[in-house]
Amino acid sequence: MKKLALTLLFVLTLGVLAACGSEDSSSEASGDKKEISIGATSGPYSDMVSKAIKPILEDKGYTVKVVEFSDYIQPNLALSKGDLDANLFQHKIYMENFAKEHKIELSDVISVPTAPMGIYSKKFASLEEIEDGAAIAIPNDPTNAARAFLILEDAGLITLNADADPLTVSEKDVEENVKNLQFKPIEAAQLPRAVDSVDLSAVPGNFALAAKMDLLDALQLENMPDQYRNRVVIDTKNKDTQFSKDLKEAVESDEFEKIIDEQFKGFGNPEWMTAK
Numbered sequence: 119m120k121k122l123a124l125t126l127l128f129v130l131t132l133g134v135l136a137a138c139g140s141e142d143s144s145s146e147a148s149g150d151k152k153e154i155s156i157g158a159t160s161g162p163y164s165d166m167v168s169k170a171i172k173p174i175l176e177d178k179g180y181t182v183k184v185v186e187f188s189d190y191i192q193p194n195l196a197l198s199k200g201d202l203d204a205n206l207f208q209h210k211i212y213m214e215n216f217a218k219e220h221k222i223e224l225s226d227v228i229s230v231p232t233a234p235m236g237i238y239s240k241k242f243a244s245l246e247e248i249e250d251g252a253a254i255a256i257p258n259d260p261t262n263a264a265r266a267f268l269i270l271e272d273a274g275l276i277t278l279n280a281d282a283d284p285l286t287v288s289e290k291d292v293e294e295n296v297k298n299l300q301f302k303p304i305e306a307a308q309l310p311r312a313v314d315s316v317d318l319s320a321v322p323g324n325f326a327l328a329a330k331m332d333l334l335d336a337l338q339l340e341n342m343p344d345q346y347r348n349r350v351v352i353d354t355k356n357k358d359t360q361f362s363k364d365l366k367e368a369v370e371s372d373e374f375e376k377i378i379d380e381q382f383k384g385f386g387n388p389e390w391m392t393a394k
Contacts (some may be wrong), residue, residue, distance in 0.1 A: 155183040155363050157193040157205040161328045162233055162382065163348060167206055170377040171350075174368040180361070187296050197353055198222040204365055211261060211285065211344045223354035229364045231378050231385035232347040233323025234267050236336025237273065238313045245273050245337050248318070255312035255319040258303035263288060265340060266320035273338040275299060284343065323385075333384030340386070347388045379393065 127308040138388060156171070158164040165184045172182040185202060187193045193205040196214050208216070210226060217224040242248050256266040263289045270276045277294035278287055289301055310329035318337075326333060333339065340346075350369065352362055368374060370390075378385060 125220065150360055151203075152179055153183075155185055155201070155303055156226065157185045157187055157202040159190070159193070159207040159324070160186045160188055161307040161324060162352070162385075163206050163324070166230065166378075166382065169381060170317055170374050171206075171365070171368050174371055174373055176365060178364055178368075180364070189280045194220070194222070194224065194351075197224065197351065200321070200353070203356070203361060204350055204352045206348060206350050208351060209348055211345050213349070213351055224351055225354040225357050227350040227352055227362055228369045229344060229347040229349040229388040230369060231382060231387050231391065233333060233343060233382075233384065234340035234342050234386045235262070235269060235320060235322045236326060236333060237269055237318055237338045238321055238326070238331065238336055239318045240313055241317050243338065245275070248275070248297055251300060252317040253300040253302055255302045255304050255309055255316045257306040257309065257320065257322065259306060261288065262287065262306055262322055265322075265342075265346060267292065267337055268343075269340050270299070271318060271342055285345065339384070342386045344389050347386070 121144040155178075156167050158167045163298065164184060166390075167184050172184060175182050185196070187196075187207070187245050190207065190212070192206055193202065194213075196202045197205050198220070204227070209232075210229075213226060233303070237245075237254070239248075242252075254270075257263050264285055267276065267278060267287045267289070268284060271278050273295055276292050276299070279291045279293050284292040299318075302312075304312060306322055306324055309319050310325055310331060313321070313331075321329075323333060323340075324334075350365055352365075356362055374394075375391065378387075
């Protein structure tokens, strides 16, 4: 009789433990976790997570680990493997192309203020001073090159074909080259150095900041389309989780905007922020 009672007690204990494990697993799956890891590229975006997002989430009861990356590949792979809960480093077009190429599911939570591309020069102090035939270094990848041509059009230095897709415009779409600019495509990471050797250089904001350049020194800053603004990204399966909702709420907060205004000068705000 005593042996039967002990057996029943053992079975009941296993049942309780299994139920607890199932409950924990369900809680984890529902996204009610309070310890999260957010990946970001070293520099302004890891700073943004650390200074403007992490403190707000911690006030909500989260423990936040910030993981820094030096490339644009690993943050998404880590996200898809579950090593990260969110990341911040990429714009929508890159996210969608990466997800398609690597057969993973990624979703954006919200766009954030982003360092714009700018036209920089050590030879000319203003757009008006640019001489005929000046050479300008531009990114050699199609996505960033398109951004450079759009800035030049905004600056009144070129005119683009009205039927061209703004996201894919290239030199072949230039209809009028007011200053007869000479376009010099080079690796985006080399564009900050090109300021010393070329008349003008179109430098993406992240590379400008990494090179300790002041965004406000640009002769012209990008009027950035929202597709090019960086965003908080998660694995699509976590889209409806509580931590995803809290991440969005943190970025939408007045506290986040205050930190951006004080510590991220020159960053362009996304449309949802300017409409507030």
